[in-house]
Amino acid sequence: MKQPKELKVKPIKNGTVIDHITANKSLNVLKILNLPNSESNLTIAMNVQSSNLDRKDILKIENRELAPNEVDQIALISPNSTINIIRDYEVVDKAKIGLLNEINGLLKCSNPNCITNTNEPVENKFYVINKEPVTLRCHYCERLMEEHEIESQF
Ligand SMILES: Nc1ncnc2c1ncn2[C@@H]1O[C@H](COP(=O)(O)OP(=O)(O)OP(=O)(O)O)[C@@H](O)[C@H]1O
Ligand SMILES: [Mg+2]
Ligand SMILES: [Zn+2]
Structure with a gap:
């Protein structure tokens, strides 16, 4: 019987993980981030199972932190996302984004x-x-x- 091979995604050393993105909205979030010609390692996971049985998207972007106005725009299309700052492979800061008034x-x-x-x-x-x-x-x-x-x- 065939066993599935485990496919591991390479962790990022420094950068940003945008987690808990509303399912299927990661490509809209990417457009906000404007990464043309970027050589950053980028991982997109779409429609993956979240802990609470809902589906979510995740974006992992190496060597990039987000500007406040980018976070405000992301909130418009995915108000429940979490922004994780990664430094030296560890999550050093985690913020739930919120929609402004x-x-x-x-x-x-x-x-x-x-x-x-x-x-x-x-x-x-x-x-x-x-x-x-x-x-x-x-x-x-x-x-x-x-x-x-x-x-x-x-
Ligand atoms: N070095 C890294 N490279 C890539 N992704 C990472 C790295 N460290 C953490 N992550 C990812 O960042 C997200 C947040 O990591 P964390 O360890 O805080 O998970 P968590 O406890 O499930 O967080 P939450 O409670 O916000 O769901 C997860 O999606 C995790 O896979
Ligand atoms: Mg989690
Ligand atoms: Zn008007």
Whole structure:
């Protein structure tokens, strides 16, 4: 009888593990991180079993830490993720990310007539009116933005 071989993923020495990503959202998260031509070792696990029987995605990125505005954007598409900082192969910091009450300067309003889409120097600003699924309301024109409209911007 054949036994499955154990396939081991190489641990990273320094970098970031984004764990507990909403199942199938890791590719959207990757777009936020903008890793073009990066030579970082990157591991993507999609739809793997999580401890609580749910499915999740995981991203492991060598030699990369996240900027605060990247974390805020990730929260929009995967609000329950955990960011683990790895140094010398160990988890040295773990933070659960959270959705803020206001999203400033990160998203384009879907209303073409909104003042934030004109030449006026007005920065976009949205209020989080529902967290799961994410729904935002534009501060200026009150247009509601649903999850699929937010995701399509990443
Ligand atoms: N050196 C490393 N290289 C790659 N991945 C790592 C490394 N160290 C930890 N990880 C991964 O980082 C994540 C967090 O590691 P940790 O040891 O804190 O697991 P955990 O106790 O299951 O955490 P949690 O309670 O947040 O689920 C796990 O997905 C783990 O596989
Ligand atoms: Mg775990
Ligand atoms: Zn607007």
